[in-house]
Amino acid sequence: MGCLIRVRDLRYRYADSGPVLNGIDFDLKAGESTALLGSNGSGKTTFALHLNGILQGEGEVEVATIRVTTATLEEVRRKVGFVFQSSENQLFLPTVLEDVMFGLLNQGVPAEQARSRAMEMLERLHLASYANRNPFHLSAGEKRRAAIAGVLVMSPEVLILDEPTTFLDPPGIRELAAMLNQLPMAKLIITHDSRFAIDTTTRASFFDKGRILADGPTRDIIQRFDWF
Amino acid sequence: MKLDPRCALLLLLSYLIALASIQPGANRLLLTLCALPVVLLFLSPVPRAELLAQAAYVLPFSFAIAAVALLRGNTAQAVFFLLRSYISILAVLITTKLATTLELLRAMERLGAPRFLIVVCEFVIRYIEVLRKEADSMRLAALCRGAAQSKLIAASSLGMLFVRSLERSTGIHNAMLARGFNGSLPRAYPMQWRLADTVALAIGIAGIATLRWAA
Numbered sequence: 001m002g003c004l005i006r007v008r009d010l011r012y013r014y015a016d017s018g019p020v021l022n023g024i025d026f027d028l029k030a031g032e033s034t035a036l037l038g039s040n041g042s043g044k045t046t047f048a049l050h051l052n053g054i055l056q057g058e059g060e061v062e063v064a065t066i067r068v069t070t071a072t073l074e075e076v077r078r079k080v081g082f083v084f085q086s087s088e089n090q091l092f093l094p095t096v097l098e099d100v101m102f103g104l105l106n107q108g109v110p111a112e113q114a115r116s117r118a119m120e121m122l123e124r125l126h127l128a129s130y131a132n133r134n135p136f137h138l139s140a141g142e143k144r145r146a147a148i149a150g151v152l153v154m155s156p157e158v159l160i161l162d163e164p165t166t167f168l169d170p171p172g173i174r175e176l177a178a179m180l181n182q183l184p185m186a187k188l189i190i191t192h193d194s195r196f197a198i199d200t201t202t203r204a205s206f207f208d209k210g211r212i213l214a215d216g217p218t219r220d221i222i223q224r225f226d227w228f
Numbered sequence: 229m230k231l232d233p234r235c236a237l238l239l240l241l242s243y244l245i246a247l248a249s250i251q252p253g254a255n256r257l258l259l260t261l262c263a264l265p266v267v268l269l270f271l272s273p274v275p276r277a278e279l280l281a282q283a284a285y286v287l288p289f290s291f292a293i294a295a296v297a298l299l300r301g302n303t304a305q306a307v308f309f310l311l312r313s314y315i316s317i318l319a320v321l322i323t324t325k326l327a328t329t330l331e332l333l334r335a336m337e338r339l340g341a342p343r344f345l346i347v348v349c350e351f352v353i354r355y356i357e358v359l360r361k362e363a364d365s366m367r368l369a370a371l372c373r374g375a376a377q378s379k380l381i382a383a384s385s386l387g388m389l390f391v392r393s394l395e396r397s398t399g400i401h402n403a404m405l406a407r408g409f410n411g412s413l414p415r416a417y418p419m420q421w422r423l424a425d426t427v428a429l430a431i432g433i434a435g436i437a438t439l440r441w442a443a
Contacts, residue, residue, distance in 0.1 A: 082406040089399035103407035105414030
């Protein structure tokens with residue numbers, strides 16, 4: 001399988017803090033599911049934000065052989081879908097349907113076509129009956145699924161999920177894991193939930209102080225760092 | 229059949245212009261024009277008592293103008309000012325109940341209002357509830373730690389609320405960028421102006437003009 005994401009010596013520091021990423025090397029193959037584990041502030045989210053160009057640090061980031069630069073952002077963002085930790089930040093349009101259509105319309109898909117694709121995606125995620133509802137009036141699990149629908153509808157090759165189990169109850173977490181396992185694309189899941197990581201990924205990278213300390217099968221990494 | 233919100237806005241604008249152009253003292257004309265929103269109020273599926281009460285919120289403001297007339301001993305003119313402002317607000321409130329706020333904002337945009345302003349209004353409407361919840365949770369947290377209800381707490385919470393608003397707006401912007409946002413919000417539902425809207429607008433403006441200038 002080809003390398004879908006290739007990162008070499010990635011370094012980044014925020015203006016008001018010390019270095020957050022200290023030379024990250026990372027590869028993700030097509031169809032592979034990887035968990036990013038590590039304590040708060042270890043650089044997981046900062047790293048992931050580089051993969052679709054929201055942040056741009058020093059070093060090389062390539063997505064499907066395209067180097068992430070300001071000039072390639074549009075192309076890169078078609079390939080990398082990002083589901084943020086706070087669904088309320090992601091769902092900002094007045095109805096669920098409009099929100100799911102947002103990414104497609106940005107890609108220049110005509111409104112009618114965007115609407116039918118968005119409805120299809122909502123049906124797939126059992127959200128069709130919420131299409132005309134205000135996203136803020138949904139439950140946490142429904143909001144999460146709506147946010148994922150808004151990204152999946154863009155048919156990304158890589159799906160990044162930042163703390164997807166936040167605010168979800170156990171049945172909601174199981175439902176989300178089952179849904180993710182049915183998706184064929186490569187997935188990068190940032191999580192503190194080791195059970196969820198085991199259920200949804202085969203590989204894990206452990207972050208500490210802006211470095212990847214270890215990389216390997218999810219279960220092994222969790223045991224090695226006592227991350228239960 | 230529901231009118232295009234642009235048609236509703238244009239009819240409202242015509243009505244307000246007609247109302248504003250009445251000279252003080254033309255009481256019969258004012259009463260004639262007042263009849264329009266009152267009739268609409270009773271024909272439309274809107275909460276009548278609520279709208280009649282809400283329209284009264286304008287009275288303290290218009291009373292400042294009416295007070296000048298009262299000081300000059302012109303009670304009729306004071307009543308004229310109060311009634312005109314009350315009816316104007318009632319007409320606006322009825323319009324806001326016949327279409328959603330977002331529909332009206334988009335209609336304003338299509339009629340030439342600056343897009344930036346409209347987008348800011350849309351965001352404020354969507355996130356005001358989220359910010360209110362955050363403010364409530366901060367207030368509760370302060371109370372749970374033994375804080376008394378005080379202006380100091382409210383002031384410091386307000387500062388923190390600004391910080392949280394900034395964080396949230398950064399998060400929203402990042403999420404928008406991740407889905408290909410390039411600076412302009414695409415519209416999912418293009419508005420459709422139909423023949424019925426043209427007819428309704430023509431009849432409405434003609435009716436208002438007739439009542440105002442031919443009566």
